[in-house]
Amino acid sequence: MLSAITRPTAILNESIARTNIRRMAEKARQQGVQFRPHFKTHQSAVIGDWFREAGVQAITVSSVEMAAYFAAHGWTDITIAFPVNWREIAAINDLAGRVDLGLVVESVETAEFLAANLSAPVGVWLKIDTGYHRTGIPWDNGDRLRTVAAAVQDGAKMALRGLLTHAGHSYGARTPAELQTIYDDTVQNLAAARIVLAGEEITGLTNSLGDTPCCSVVQDFSAVEEIRPGNFVFYDLTQVQIGACQREDIAVAVACPVVALHPDDHKIVIYGGGVHLSKEALVQSDGSRHYGELAIPTADGWQPFGPENTLVSLSQEHGIIHASAALMSQVKIGDLLLVLPVHSCMTVNLLKQYHTLEGQIIPMLGWAGV
Amino acid sequence: MLSAITRPTAILNESIARTNIRRMAEKARQQGVQFRPHFKTHQSAVIGDWFREAGVQAITVSSVEMAAYFAAHGWTDITIAFPVNWREIAAINDLAGRVDLGLVVESVETAEFLAANLSAPVGVWLKIDTGYHRTGIPWDNGDRLRTVAAAVQDGAKMALRGLLTHAGHSYGARTPAELQTIYDDTVQNLAAARIVLAGEEITGLTNSLGDTPCCSVVQDFSAVEEIRPGNFVFYDLTQVQIGACQREDIAVAVACPVVALHPDDHKIVIYGGGVHLSKEALVQSDGSRHYGELAIPTADGWQPFGPENTLVSLSQEHGIIHASAALMSQVKIGDLLLVLPVHSCMTVNLLKQYHTLEGQIIPMLGWAGV
Numbered sequence: 001m002l003s004a005i006t007r008p009t010a011i012l013n014e015s016i017a018r019t020n021i022r023r024m025a026e027k028a029r030q031q032g033v034q035f036r037p038h039f040k041t042h043q044s045a046v047i048g049d050w051f052r053e054a055g056v057q058a059i060t061v062s063s064v065e066m067a068a069y070f071a072a073h074g075w076t077d078i079t080i081a082f083p084v085n086w087r088e089i090a091a092i093n094d095l096a097g098r099v100d101l102g103l104v105v106e107s108v109e110t111a112e113f114l115a116a117n118l119s120a121p122v123g124v125w126l127k128i129d130t131g132y133h134r135t136g137i138p139w140d141n142g143d144r145l146r147t148v149a150a151a152v153q154d155g156a157k158m159a160l161r162g163l164l165t166h167a168g169h170s171y172g173a174r175t176p177a178e179l180q181t182i183y184d185d186t187v188q189n190l191a192a193a194r195i196v197l198a199g200e201e202i203t204g205l206t207n208s209l210g211d212t213p214c215c216s217v218v219q220d221f222s223a224v225e226e227i228r229p230g231n232f233v234f235y236d237l238t239q240v241q242i243g244a245c246q247r248e249d250i251a252v253a254v255a256c257p258v259v260a261l262h263p264d265d266h267k268i269v270i271y272g273g274g275v276h277l278s279k280e281a282l283v284q285s286d287g288s289r290h291y292g293e294l295a296i297p298t299a300d301g302w303q304p305f306g307p308e309n310t311l312v313s314l315s316q317e318h319g320i321i322h323a324s325a326a327l328m329s330q331v332k333i334g335d336l337l338l339v340l341p342v343h344s345c346m347t348v349n350l351l352k353q354y355h356t357l358e359g360q361i362i363p364m365l366g367w368a369g370v
Numbered sequence: 371m372l373s374a375i376t377r378p379t380a381i382l383n384e385s386i387a388r389t390n391i392r393r394m395a396e397k398a399r400q401q402g403v404q405f406r407p408h409f410k411t412h413q414s415a416v417i418g419d420w421f422r423e424a425g426v427q428a429i430t431v432s433s434v435e436m437a438a439y440f441a442a443h444g445w446t447d448i449t450i451a452f453p454v455n456w457r458e459i460a461a462i463n464d465l466a467g468r469v470d471l472g473l474v475v476e477s478v479e480t481a482e483f484l485a486a487n488l489s490a491p492v493g494v495w496l497k498i499d500t501g502y503h504r505t506g507i508p509w510d511n512g513d514r515l516r517t518v519a520a521a522v523q524d525g526a527k528m529a530l531r532g533l534l535t536h537a538g539h540s541y542g543a544r545t546p547a548e549l550q551t552i553y554d555d556t557v558q559n560l561a562a563a564r565i566v567l568a569g570e571e572i573t574g575l576t577n578s579l580g581d582t583p584c585c586s587v588v589q590d591f592s593a594v595e596e597i598r599p600g601n602f603v604f605y606d607l608t609q610v611q612i613g614a615c616q617r618e619d620i621a622v623a624v625a626c627p628v629v630a631l632h633p634d635d636h637k638i639v640i641y642g643g644g645v646h647l648s649k650e651a652l653v654q655s656d657g658s659r660h661y662g663e664l665a666i667p668t669a670d671g672w673q674p675f676g677p678e679n680t681l682v683s684l685s686q687e688h689g690i691i692h693a694s695a696a697l698m699s700q701v702k703i704g705d706l707l708l709v710l711p712v713h714s715c716m717t718v719n720l721l722k723q724y725h726t727l728e729g730q731i732i733p734m735l736g737w738a739g740v
Contacts, residue, residue: 006457007435040686062687063641065377082687085641086704087376106630109703109724134688135630135639168685218485259453260476260505269505271433271455274718293392317432317452317539318504332457332478345686350643350720352736353629366722370740 002297005255005355008276010347012234012354012362013301013337016251018050020231021234024215027078031221036060038210041345043365044354045073047233056251060210060228064088064095069365071099078102081164081210081228083127084110085088086337096120096157104164106137108151115155124152125164125208130189131182132168132225139189142196149202161223162206163190170213174241179217186214187223216244218331236344237293247304252348253295253338255355256319266323270337273317277339278346287314292339294321296330301357302338311339372667372706375625375725378646380717381708382604382724382732383671385623388420390602394585395424401591406430406449408580408600411715413726413735415443417603430580430598434458434465439735441469448472450600451503451534451580453497454480459487464526466490472707474534476506478521487527494522495534495578500559501552501736502538509559519572531575532595533560540583543612549587556584557593586614606714607652607663617674622718623665623708625725627688633698638691640707644684647709648716664691666700671727672708679707 002011007173021037028035038060048070049313056078061067067078072284079102084092095101105111106127114122126148127241129136137144152160167186173179175296190207197205206225209215216239234252235245256272281289290310295302309327314319318340323331331337341347348354352367372381391407398405407421408430418429418440428447431437437448438461449472454462465471467490475481477499477681484492496518499506507514522530538542543549560577567575576595578586585599586609604622605615623719625732626642653660660680679697683690693701710715718724722737 006461007433007455063377073508082641083625083639085377087627087706091376107703110630113704124626133691134683134685135632135637141481257455257457258466259455260480262505265503269453271452273646274650274716278644279651279716280644311506315504316719317657320504333477334483336457344645348647352738366738367414367737 002255005336007271009255009349010351010354011253011255011302012356014356014358016249017047017233018054020235020249020251021051024229024232025051026055028221028227031244033221033224034058034225034226036208036228037233038062038081038228039070040066040231041207041230041348043069043349044362045070046362048073048075060230064091066365067095067101071095076100077366079125079164079200079228079350080168084114086110086113090140093119093250096122096302102161105152106135108147109150111148111155111158118155119156121157121159123161124158125161126152128163128165128185128190128193130165130167132166133313134166136165139193145193145196146200149197149200153202160202160205161289162208163193164208166188166210167214168211170211171238171242173213175216177241179243180367183214184219203205205249212239213242213244231345232273234344234348236341241282247340249293250340250344252344252354253302253340254292254347255297255336255338256352258333258335258337261284261328261331265330266325266328268321268323268331268337269320270321271317272312272319272339275316276320276347276350277311277314277341278343278350280343281315282342282344284296291319291341292342294323294327295338295340297336297338304340372625375706377627378721379625380721380724381623381625381672382726383621384420384726386591386619387417387603390605390619390621391421391424391620394602395421395426396666398591398597399425403594404428404592404596406578406598407583407603407726408432408451408598408706409434411603411718413439413719414732415440416535416732417495418443418445425597428599434461436735437465437471442467447468449493449495449598451472451536454484456480456483463487463489466492469479475522475704478517481521481528482526484528485521488525488527488700491527491529493531493579494528495531496534498523498535498560498563500537500556501537504536505539506535509563515563515566516570519570519621524574524711530572532578533563535560536579536580537584540581541608541612543583546554546587546613549583549613549722553584553588579650581614581688582609583614587714604714606711606719611652617710620714622711622714622724623672623710624662624717624721625667625706625708628701628703628705628707631698631701631703636693636695636698638698638701639710640691640692641687642689642709643687645686646717646720647681647689647711648713648720649684650716651714652731660712661689662712664693664697665708665710667706667708674710
């Protein structure tokens with residue numbers, strides 16, 4: 001099915017993606033937690049349907065635009081896991097009038113803004129910084145927890161649902177034990193925040209946890225009520241490095257035409273650059289960086305060619321592969337090579353559509369060809 | 371005019387862009403060289419018209435898709451400055467039948483492929499590696515120069531035009547003197563290659579040189595017949611670092627809503643992440659990396675806020691600014707900040723449309739909203 005590919009194209013192994021979805025859905029079911037997968041990774045109504053077939057009814061997105069897209073495709077329970085953007089209040093109100101909308105609040109200012117400007121009811125999650133230090137209310141800042149929670153409760157159209165966190169520092173982990181420690185710290189910090197709020201008689205809250213690494217590796221979710229992983233649908237080399245998956249679990253690769261060979265320099269040049277793959281680099285243990293590993297097309301998908309073959313540099317359209325003699329000997333100009341992405345979310349966002357191994361073309365939000 | 375902006379948006383200062391275009395066009399005219407600007411930076415028919423108004427008639431692109439887009443918008447002299455992608459031969463033939471098409475060849479295999487598969491005449495440039503070591507025929511590899519040139523001349527539909535190089539190592543320069551040295555080496559190496567080919571009685575060739583840094587700084591182009599800079603239309607922080615422009619020459623910035631403030635951590639959180647700005651990082655002299663500098667909206671555009679305020683990390687949708695006390699004191703949640711891009715080509719490619727300061731919306735190739 002790759003024979004018709006002429007330019008850099010996201011190739012999706014539907015079977016692997018569906019297995020990744022089913023495995024996480026089953027884990028959530030067994031653990032008795034709400035599974036609210038993050039759809040920012042795939043951004044596709046068709047792939048959303050695969051989640052629905054696995055029993056998913058509630059989703060997470062990272063922008064108002066994505067929420068509107070998935071609402072238009074029949075999703076009715078949507079959390080926008082991003083600090084409320086005041087400038088989109090009109091679109092937020094439109095959505096809140098149509099779906100069960102969850103918003104994320106981390107400041108008194110935003111709670112007061114919503115109290116003054118919401119025209120329909122929403123659920124509100126307090127965004128808690130449990131150690132990632134990107135944004136959110138620091139879990140140990142009792143004053144801020146209390147004042148923001150009180151401001152949310154003062155809003156007639158806001159129902160306080162619970163504490164939402166993204167343990168993004170899990171991306172720095174390299175072993176299951178490190179991930180377990182990050183998870184344990186995270187839920188301990190959420191519990192401490194809940195105790196502070198209970199002191200204000202704010203109870204009945206739930207804990208919502210993001211991040212694919214923890215959700216992939218941790219087996220006991222008794223301390224949370226909801227998980228929101230996203231990347232796991234495709235996984236990528238970053239998740240392999242963390243230990244959240246194996247190379248064989250990666251469901252998406254970018255097919256790139258070979259345009260030049262420089263055997264003396266162990267170099268293959270592909271049509272596939274930063275505008276196709278993103279400039280997200282994988283920093284290896286020795287400090288070196290690369291932009292993807294290579295795989296060879298096979299009859300039923302692709303075969304990873306080993307970590308010694310990597311994309312060592314990217315221009316806007318060019319990719320430069322440092323190739324082993326074994327890879328070099330198999331490749332001719334005009335062939336396709338497949339690139340396993342460093343960060344699948346960023347890569348597929350650039351390509352805007354998927355070609356499945358079965359030849360189906362699946363559009364994403366923002367695809368100009370729709 | 372920024373008041374209507376609700377989400378991350380490329381803001382274009384048309385006046386600066388037109389000045390950048392006019393300045394480079396004028397320099398080429400004074401130097402008597404063909405000006406064939408690279409349109410991969412802006413990817414927009416409307417901005418293409420600004421070049422036309424400055425007297426430009428010949429252009430460079432980096433993909434067959436871009437060539438087809440600009441051909442559809444009336445451009446008739448187009449070089450695709452990327453090694454020929456065999457898998458797009460049908461589209462190449464379609465274009466070759468309609469416009470004066472220039473292709474780039476660096477191998478005997480590709481020359482023979484074109485000889486066997488072209489259905490309409492094209493001009494051919496030999497891609498010469500003059501020191502960047504991305505791809506191309508090494509300037510000092512006489513055997514390969516001779517055999518590729520001969521294979522091109524054997525093709526009935528191929529006319530050998532000259533030697534094309536991109537001195538991309540100019541991006542490592544930090545002073546005008548370093549840029550001048552790279553330029554001098556580049557044209558010296560092209561001259562050496564020309565001497566080799568003249569020995570085969572291949573004469574009448576021209577030299578075509580890319581790269582915004584050299585084209586911005588070098589004043590004497592007597593050794594080349596054509597220049598192909600692209601980035602200069604917008605410039606960016608990378609070009610400032612190289613010394614190819616001043617911050618005041620940057621024509622594009624990304625307006626991003628402020629969604630959270632953490633004054634104790636000197637941190638501002640914006641809606642503006644890797645999917646809006648790209649993950650292209652500027653590596654500073656101390657080895658630290660950032661993803662953009664900040665500017666404040668003004669009545670007639672923006673005012674850079676100084677290099678001490680930078681985007682220190684990017685997630686898919688979040689940007690984290692390390693903010694000075696001066697910046698922090700001026701910003702509220704809901705405000706817009708402007709991000710000066712590290713690499714404008716990559717950033718605008720993600721955003722797919724421009725909003726000018728005058729309120730015009732300009733689409734790019736691939737904009738889903740067209």
